Amino acid sequence: MTFALNAAVSGDTRLFAIVGDPIAQARSPLVFNEIFQRMGVNAVLVPMQIPAASLATAIAGLKTIGNLDGIVVTVPHKISMTGLVDRLLPIARKVGAINCMRRVESGEWVGEMYDGEGFTRGLRKQGHEPRGMSVFQAGAGGAGKALAHALSRAGVKALQLIDVDRAKQDALIAELAHAYPDANVSAGSASPADVDMVVNATPCGMAAGDPLPFDIARLDRRVLVADIIMKPERTQLLCQAEERGHRIHLGRHLLENQAEIVAEFFGIAHG
Template identity: 45%
Template sequence: MTATPISGTTRLYVVLGDPVTQVRSPGLLNPLFARLGIDAVLVPVHARPEHLEQVVRGLQCVDNVDGIFVTVPHKAAVLALADRGSPTARIAGSANALRREPDGSWYAENFDGAGFVAGLVRAGHDPRGRRVALVGAGGAGSAIAAALLAAGADRLAVCDRDATKLAGLRTRLDAHWPGRTVVADEPHLDGADIVVNAPRSGCARTTPCRCGRSSCRRAAWWRTS
């Protein structure tokens, strides 16, 4: 398929991360732009954490940049750089996309969780009424936690070694779904119907649990990377 020519009218989108060698979205969206006749292009931008605010503020000042996709490790930090955020992004405490609004302001959204739960349901693992164990409370993990509870999960056990992240996530979740979340620095797998592995490094390699617990062997294992 012939790529859409880039010209002075082309609208720009970026995917922001550290690193960006693993990102696949340009290979997915640029052919889609071309097929639909949309005059736009998506490019990866490598921004280190210490330069994140400077990079985002610069992109927000570029008039032909319409959107910023966000990957590891910037999803939590970038939320504060938007003018407004969706309820999902605020509950998750993270964003994976910033969109320029017609008035020039920037709106934060997080669709990691909704996309993950939709895939889970399509695969026959509806979380409604189920007990779910979630490993990882980073940007994607937090969004998945909110989406699982919104989808009707009966109990959510979240583990992460970062106690501050865990406490903040539990506070935000309890404000909307009180009493349905427990947190710990080690996985709570006993009795879990579904186990989700959402490492804070989205490009990390993961392996199935080998703890040997019968409850874990019966659970449906899902990984996010």
């Protein structure tokens, strides 16, 4: 009964929330509350299940709560929430989505997008500096977009993108080319080769019988194989890559590092 330990929330506890729908699966409460605990901060992050249709009403209400200092934003609200903050910070403006918002001293709520930053910080912490890498990425949806933006900002040498939805793929390539004029972004093939890292940013691999999101047969053994799926921790892609002798990079590094970055954004220094 680990959930019993919340008896320590008191009247002067500061409040944070994660809003999404559904929300029961969200790991952020455990991750953030562990950070608050480690840092000795009297704060709690609670889950709030808010349907898309009531998001505007809900956020108008939440903004009036004096001791609510910040909100983590998850599916399906990352894009629509951009219209409900008072100001977008630079990455959010480029990506067109936010994953967190907080009240600043003026009383305004500002939003920013750190999903991709969680991935690149996670890579660096595991010893894989993205700067100068040639990267292949599958997936141009919400998560893929955040990743591709972060990889572009991190200074990858080249970025090849694929998505089963060709229109989405081409739109993201055009968007990145516009946002980062120096970036070298192009359409990839379903069987990548000649890259330093491949990453899966599609949902393919969450379900047991899923096919691989792309073929890894042509990859040199030195290529890093990354996935952003958290459950299972070792997707079919990662298992096969490991068997073939590749180094792999797990999805949980993204969440852990994204939470750390958002905690910093919330004003919780980390140690």
